[in-house]
Amino acid sequence: MKINAQRLLENLDRYAQIGKKGRIGVERIALSKEDKEARDLLKTQMTDAGLEVHIDQLGNMIGLRKGKSEGKPVAFGSHLDTVYSGGRYDGALGVLAGLELIHTLNDNHIETDKPLALVNFTNEEGVRFAPDMMGSHVYAGKADLSEILKSSAYDDPNETVGSCLKSIGYAGKMKPGAIEFDSFYELHIEQGPVLELEQINIGVVELVQGIYWTRYVIKGEANHAGTTPLYYRKDAGFASAKVQQFVGEYARKRDSRVLTTVGSVKFSPGAINIVPESAAFTLDVRSTDETLLKEAQKDIDAYINDVVASDKLLLEREEMVRFGPVRFPLAMTDSVQHATKSLGLTYKRMPSGAGHDAQMMASFCPSTMIFIPSVKGISHNVEEYSHDHDVENGANVLLAAVLGKSGIG
Structure with a gap:
């Protein structure tokens, strides 16, 4: 049949x-x-x-x-x-x-x-x-x-x-x-x-x-792109770029069994001539091994916290999905x-x-x-x-x- x-x-x-x-x-x-x-x-x-x-x-x-x-x-x-x-x-x-x-x-x-x-x-x-x-x-x-x-x-x-x-x-x-x-x-x-x-x-x-989804918002200070010296900036956009680089390289390590992706990024105010006041982005972490999944999330969170602290920024974090x-x-x-x-x-x-x-x-x-x-x-x-x-x-x-x-x- x-x-x-x-x-x-x-x-x-x-x-x-x-x-x-x-x-x-x-x-x-x-x-x-x-x-x-x-x-x-x-x-x-x-x-x-x-x-x-x-x-x-x-x-x-x-x-x-x-x-x-x-x-x-x-x-x-x-x-x-x-x-x-x-x-x-x-x-x-x-x-x-x-x-x-x-x-x-x-x-x-x-x-x-x-x-x-x-x-x-x-x-x-x-x-x-x-x-x-x-x-x-x-x-x-x-x-x-x-x-x-x-x-x-x-x-x-x-x-x-x-x-x-x-x-x-x-x-x-x-x-x-x-x-x-x-x-x-x-x-x-x-x-x-x-x-x-x-x-x-x-x-x-x-x-x-397993799938872990997390949403982050890095908060800095909006300022003029032409008149604000680099040493004075609280650039949420630059900080988020460093995080994206880290996340992308994390999954590309030799013999990695974890997939990591920053799937969406939004700057505010989102103008060409303004240092971003905030950067909201999402993290998608996946693995068939729950131990590796948890380790990846922990490693990425530690890196984000270090970036935020060193650049004198603020961070908001929301756990969206946790499926083993x-x-x-x-x-x-x-x-x-x-x-x-x-x-x-x-x-x-x-x-x-x-x-x-x-x-x-x-x-x-x-x-x-x-x-x-x-x-x-x-x-x-x-x-x-x-x-x-x-x-x-x-x-x-x-x-x-x-x-x-x-x-x-």
Whole structure:
């Protein structure tokens, strides 16, 4: 039994028109009007496919399909929100391949032993509200719902997660986590070049590396760029440049197993002829080794504190995200490997460099991920693309893995 590839591809294209950006890209920010439109379509499609739709207090959407037993459902899905100027596959592939899985079972009149659950998590990307992977984070009981609902939008502090959920009609009544899962599978694009370069069909994801996000603001004194002597300056911009250099070189040390990135920098007042009064910047630190992750954060913080002290500046620091590395259960990764082999596809056991909902769900139920190749490794970009045959392969592996886990009696 195989999925209907044409139906899946047409549905992917249909969703890609909601927030279309550029030639094939998508911009569908969490809790925006575009997100509402995509959610409304998914809710209709879930209902039409015979699923019982539940929406929790954080807007997570769960579509339940009954099984022969009344046990916990085998769950699968991902997210429909994107980054700014994003792609059509990141997130949506996992949700829509899960919907296609349901359609395929319906077409073939198959009832699984265990119930099934298709999930669309809220705000996985975290580009407008922190933290990222918000919906799965709360669903797994790793964050306080009341505090998350108060989280302000980066672009408008008057808007919160709670107010935006209400405005788009997705502030549900069910407590997140109320529906317990037997297990969770997430199909996703790799977002890297490995599978394509090595000409491998499927990535069997064994672990997700840890992620630390921190926001810093170095504060100095604004002054005239032409009349202020160097010895008198309190130059926040120059200090931040030294930090950026240190961060960039940290990850480039020989045999380093840590990735470090300054992803955004903003000077104030931001004028060509004014010494910057403040420099706000973000730090992204990642590693599959939690000890190295903590050491890197400690080393970088020490350097920043030294720079600020030596230049007679002030520092503000905010911890945004602290997610440790997660290793998926062997039984789950083996189930994906077995499904892949049963379809005659090649595979590679590998880590994920990006964070995903499955990373959060791993503390809630046995979880894992399935990767398909990304062309040129491009993602979080309007040119993000995966070949149709890879999309089909990934959906078929998801189907085979879920059937193996849920049983068809």
